[in-house]
Amino acid sequence: MELSSILEPGAVRVVGDLTSKKRLFQELGEVAASIYGIEASDAVDALQDRESLGPTGVGHGIALPHARLEGLDRIIGVFLRLERALDFDSVDRQPVDLVFALFAPKDSGVEHLKALALVSRTMRDAGVCAKLRANGDPATLYAVLTEARTTQAA
Known part of the structure; x- marks a missing residue:
């Protein structure tokens, strides 16, 4: 699985x-x-329902909100870089400025977990996060995200 197939x-x-x-x-x-x-x-409802189970702010300014939705035929993603960090009730109590949300089909099972693991590994890379924070162009951000796993997997 590649981020480019999700995002x-x-x-x-x-x-x-x-x-x-x-x-x-x-x-x-x-x-x-x-x-x-x-x-x-x-x-929005699905994200809020999932968040009520526990915060998806994973620390270091990163949040990985995710939810399952009826009617989806594949896992999809949305990435936002916030110009001003936002309080997110993260595990380390630090505000969030990098948000990668995943939406998966209701019955996606292990595929949802694989996608979440892929996003998590990508966002744990300090070099990737530094590049994301240093750029304000969405095309550049997309390139950083989609190239990160490809080069690391090679």
């Missing part, structure tokens, strides 16, 4: 001022709706 170039955005986790989830839902054609409200 469309248009689903990578740089976002200005978000004031809450709820607003962040709305932004993720809107991007997913515009790129992948899913219902934004369904995506």
